[in-house]
Amino acid sequence: MTDIRSGLFVAREAELGEIASVTAAAARGRGGAMLVLGDAGIGKSTLIGEVASRLDGWQVLRAGGVEFESELPYSALHQLCAPVLDHRAGLPVPQRGALDAVFGLHAGVRPTPMLVGLAVLGLLSAVGRRRPVFCAVDDVQWIDAGSRQVLAFVAARVAVERVAMVFAARDVASVSELGRLPALTLTGLSDSEALTLLRYRAPFGHEAAIVQRILAEAAGNPLALVEFARDAGPFGLPGDAGHRAVEHRFVSRFLRLPAPTRSVLALAAAEPTGDLALLRRAMAIQGLDAVDLAAAEDSGLLVIGPRVHFRHPLARSAVYLSTGAGARRQAHAALAAGTDVDVDPDRRAWHQANAITGPDEETAAELERSAGRAQRHGGFAAVAAFLERAARLTPGRSRQARRLLAAARARLGSGAPSAARELVDEAERLQPEAVDRRAARLLRATIDYHVARSIPATVALIEAADGVGPDEVRETYLEAFASLMFSVDEPGRLRRLALHIRERVPQRQPPRPVDLLLQALVEQNLRPVDEAMPLMRRAVDAFRDHARTPDADPWWMERACVLSVDIGDSDAMEEIADRQVELARAQGAYAILPHALRFQAAARTIVGRFADAQVCIIEARAVDEAAGTSNLVGSDLMLAAWSGDVDRFGEIREKLRGWVGVNFTALHYAEGVLCNGSGDHGAALDALLLVRDQHRRGAYAASVFHHELVEAAAYVGRPEEANESADWIGDVARVNPNAWTTGAHLLASALLDPGLGAQDHYRAAISRFAGSRMRVHYARARLLYGQWLRRVGRRAEARVELRAAHELLSTIGARGFAGRAARAARELDAIGEPTLADDIDPLAGLTARELLVARKVASGAGTKEVAALLFVSPRTIDAHLRNLYRKLGITSRRQLRELLR
Numbered sequence: 001m002t003d004i005r006s007g008l009f010v011a012r013e014a015e016l017g018e019i020a021s022v023t024a025a026a027a028r029g030r031g032g033a034m035l036v037l038g039d040a041g042i043g044k045s046t047l048i049g050e051v052a053s054r055l056d057g058w059q060v061l062r063a064g065g066v067e068f069e070s071e072l073p074y075s076a077l078h079q080l081c082a083p084v085l086d087h088r089a090g091l092p093v094p095q096r097g098a099l100d101a102v103f104g105l106h107a108g109v110r111p112t113p114m115l116v117g118l119a120v121l122g123l124l125s126a127v128g129r130r131r132p133v134f135c136a137v138d139d140v141q142w143i144d145a146g147s148r149q150v151l152a153f154v155a156a157r158v159a160v161e162r163v164a165m166v167f168a169a170r171d172v173a174s175v176s177e178l179g180r181l182p183a184l185t186l187t188g189l190s191d192s193e194a195l196t197l198l199r200y201r202a203p204f205g206h207e208a209a210i211v212q213r214i215l216a217e218a219a220g221n222p223l224a225l226v227e228f229a230r231d232a233g234p235f236g237l238p239g240d241a242g243h244r245a246v247e248h249r250f251v252s253r254f255l256r257l258p259a260p261t262r263s264v265l266a267l268a269a270a271e272p273t274g275d276l277a278l279l280r281r282a283m284a285i286q287g288l289d290a291v292d293l294a295a296a297e298d299s300g301l302l303v304i305g306p307r308v309h310f311r312h313p314l315a316r317s318a319v320y321l322s323t324g325a326g327a328r329r330q331a332h333a334a335l336a337a338g339t340d341v342d343v344d345p346d347r348r349a350w351h352q353a354n355a356i357t358g359p360d361e362e363t364a365a366e367l368e369r370s371a372g373r374a375q376r377h378g379g380f381a382a383v384a385a386f387l388e389r390a391a392r393l394t395p396g397r398s399r400q401a402r403r404l405l406a407a408a409r410a411r412l413g414s415g416a417p418s419a420a421r422e423l424v425d426e427a428e429r430l431q432p433e434a435v436d437r438r439a440a441r442l443l444r445a446t447i448d449y450h451v452a453r454s455i456p457a458t459v460a461l462i463e464a465a466d467g468v469g470p471d472e473v474r475e476t477y478l479e480a481f482a483s484l485m486f487s488v489d490e491p492g493r494l495r496r497l498a499l500h501i502r503e504r505v506p507q508r509q510p511p512r513p514v515d516l517l518l519q520a521l522v523e524q525n526l527r528p529v530d531e532a533m534p535l536m537r538r539a540v541d542a543f544r545d546h547a548r549t550p551d552a553d554p555w556w557m558e559r560a561c562v563l564s565v566d567i568g569d570s571d572a573m574e575e576i577a578d579r580q581v582e583l584a585r586a587q588g589a590y591a592i593l594p595h596a597l598r599f600q601a602a603a604r605t606i607v608g609r610f611a612d613a614q615v616c617i618i619e620a621r622a623v624d625e626a627a628g629t630s631n632l633v634g635s636d637l638m639l640a641a642w643s644g645d646v647d648r649f650g651e652i653r654e655k656l657r658g659w660v661g662v663n664f665t666a667l668h669y670a671e672g673v674l675c676n677g678s679g680d681h682g683a684a685l686d687a688l689l690l691v692r693d694q695h696r697r698g699a700y701a702a703s704v705f706h707h708e709l710v711e712a713a714a715y716v717g718r719p720e721e722a723n724e725s726a727d728w729i730g731d732v733a734r735v736n737p738n739a740w741t742t743g744a745h746l747l748a749s750a751l752l753d754p755g756l757g758a759q760d761h762y763r764a765a766i767s768r769f770a771g772s773r774m775r776v777h778y779a780r781a782r783l784l785y786g787q788w789l790r791r792v793g794r795r796a797e798a799r800v801e802l803r804a805a806h807e808l809l810s811t812i813g814a815r816g817f818a819g820r821a822a823r824a825a826r827e828l829d830a831i832g833e834p835t836l837a838d839d840i841d842p843l844a845g846l847t848a849r850e851l852l853v854a855r856k857v858a859s860g861a862g863t864k865e866v867a868a869l870l871f872v873s874p875r876t877i878d879a880h881l882r883n884l885y886r887k888l889g890i891t892s893r894r895q896l897r898e899l900l901r
Helices: 002-011 013-027 044-053 075-090 093-102 113-128 145-155 172-178 191-199 208-218 222-231 243-255 259-270 276-285 290-298 313-322 325-338 345-354 361-376 380-392 397-413 417-429 434-452 455-465 474-484 493-504 513-524 529-547 557-566 570-587 593-607 610-627 634-643 646-657 665-678 681-696 704-715 719-735 739-752 758-770 775-791 795-812 823-830 848-858 863-870 874-888 893-900
Strands: 032-037 059-064 133-138 163-169 183-185 302-304 308-310
Touching: 013 032, 013 044, 013 133, 013 163, 013 183, 032 044, 032 172, 044 133, 044 163, 059 075, 075 093, 075 113, 075 133, 075 145, 093 113, 113 133, 113 145, 113 163, 113 863, 113 874, 145 163, 145 172, 145 380, 163 172, 191 208, 191 222, 243 259, 243 313, 259 276, 259 290, 259 302, 259 308, 259 313, 259 325, 276 290, 276 325, 290 302, 308 313, 325 345, 345 361, 345 380, 361 380, 361 397, 380 397, 380 417, 397 417, 397 434, 417 434, 434 455, 434 474, 455 474, 474 493, 474 513, 493 513, 513 529, 513 557, 529 557, 529 570, 529 719, 557 570, 557 593, 570 593, 593 610, 593 634, 593 775, 610 634, 610 848, 610 863, 634 646, 634 665, 646 665, 665 681, 665 704, 681 704, 681 719, 704 719, 704 739, 719 739, 739 758, 739 775, 758 775, 775 795, 775 823, 795 823, 848 863, 848 874, 848 893, 863 874, 874 893
Parallel strands: 032 163, 032 183, 059 133, 133 163
Antiparallel strands: 302 308
């Protein structure tokens, strides 16, 4: 065998060098990953194995996919990490708990794949501090979805680790998560290379005609060459070439073995994690012993080590598929009996399901419980796999249909809408009961909605919900309503939907926060603002109270945050936004964490915490990158406008132009802020009148646009355009008086007062804002008052107000209002008060990641904490710190804190 391998390496010298270059870089602390592609038997596993065999002093970890066990959760990850799990002791508690949970080391709620990915990255980093790590993962197209997602996450983050990862797969289409990795594609050997390989097999001794037949049939496939040469008879080979013929060779070899040896191999083929202790327990149950295990290894098909693996994945599939159905069931039954139900109930249930035929409600119920456990850690693919298998074993068409529909929901949650539709189709063919037929219709509409996110899909979702009991679809209506709030395709549609929901959904007693939210959104679109405000206030208070509870649910909190803006409650706005981020992080709810961070950014922008808002946005991008998702950029747009960042604003606006069916009120509002900041009030008014027009037609627009519109209209001498918005602001202030609402109302009154009475309104507004957290509004009020004082000739008083406004706006970062070309600076110039040049931001040269690290570290966060926020290893954070220290000319965290202070 050594000679044969040597022949392959001579033929594949260049490819071997490319794979070895990944390990060479990792040895120097520049880790990386590579994807090796090619047909079965083309030499992927052999080349990767040869690289591993040359790594003296390395920790070599192996895993491989198994076609018939592709959805058993985290099985491939277990194979890879089992030899080094002792290193988890030094990991942060959440990461250590994640590994304990997914590998069945301790009972508990299992975490999301992203937290598992961070834990595995931390584990490999810990091992790498002692010696370099080489991870070899074969047949990636067949490993379970959870393992593949985690490994792709880790592979993207080993750049500063002593970790090399090489993945082998048939083609890139089947492993899309790894599609960004550098790829090496192996093709068939040329005839000369194939002959080189065959010459290394001693003795050879075939006639020239047989050699030519071998070359022709193998078609350059190295494994086929070796297997054909091993067993070639005097008349050559069978007519089927490629990996199917190689599998036939493995089957033939397997079937010639003694029955006890075949039984050991069947057990090994049925247990994809390669757990040697479990294999031995299952062997004992079948009456097999160590002699039989040694014979299986001697067959050349099985390799026994700390973990058990087959010499080639084709050998495993050949053994499993050529084992009789009865023998396979016996193997799974023995493995189920040998699995500790307290340690790994899910694996036991999976093996038990493969050990039986026909309906079996007890096993189906156990699989359903396994699905419930998988649901708690977000493993939707595993949930679907368990439920599908449970459905196949379920006696009774009605219960079977119900489990198929549950599996379809999980498939949708895992991002597989086509598979979800197929399961719905299957459930409907069982002719389920009326309640399940309605549920299937709603689920089909939900699938279409999540795929298209279009207005027709939203309307279809509402129509499907009409057939289901109102208590079961409140959140469906809420999702549809929230979706249509940002649509202006048909004037009056949102109002008609609000009327429909009011008639269709009775008030629940006692109402949950989500029920109050739906009612508040409905009434906000049906009643005048002063009448809707008490319901909106009640919903916000309910979410605020709920957010303070230990078991609070972060879902829908962002909508409550938006309501708090509409009622002008900045305290509730920030509290709910901060709590949603806290809960999403703690619960690993990464599907909503980016949204929560962006709402938190918007809340901080509104009150004038621009630097904090920027950190939120950078972190949201990091989560999106880690999860492979994309999100709306409304908060990015808002911050760019308030900061006066014209280039960034234009970049985001261009991204939004291509979006179809999206409400552009956020864009127009942000444009109004940007133009008001620069003093181009005419352009600001044009943009804000578009917002008002869309609002009149039924689209949602946050009430803050009214504040900007009043200012723009007043400055261009069109107060009649401002009256409607001023009345709106006044209604909110009367029903819900606080610093923000009454301050805004007083400021609107000042702007629209043509006489000297405006002074009292300005002073009262400044006084109200001064006692609140609304720093940027306080600064703008002083700017507006200073401008008014200058216009009425009170230059000395104007100088005080304008100087204070300029300094505060500059400190906040509102350069659109305070920069050298902006309003505050121009007003000071007009009264002969020069302004200093804009301070150069010492952080301007940092990347977004470095900026986030700098601010988090300066606030007291530790390296491991920041690493967890960015989904990278602590070594990566250390590298960021070294870079930013160099750029800033500092050497310590203390100096960084001083600089940012």
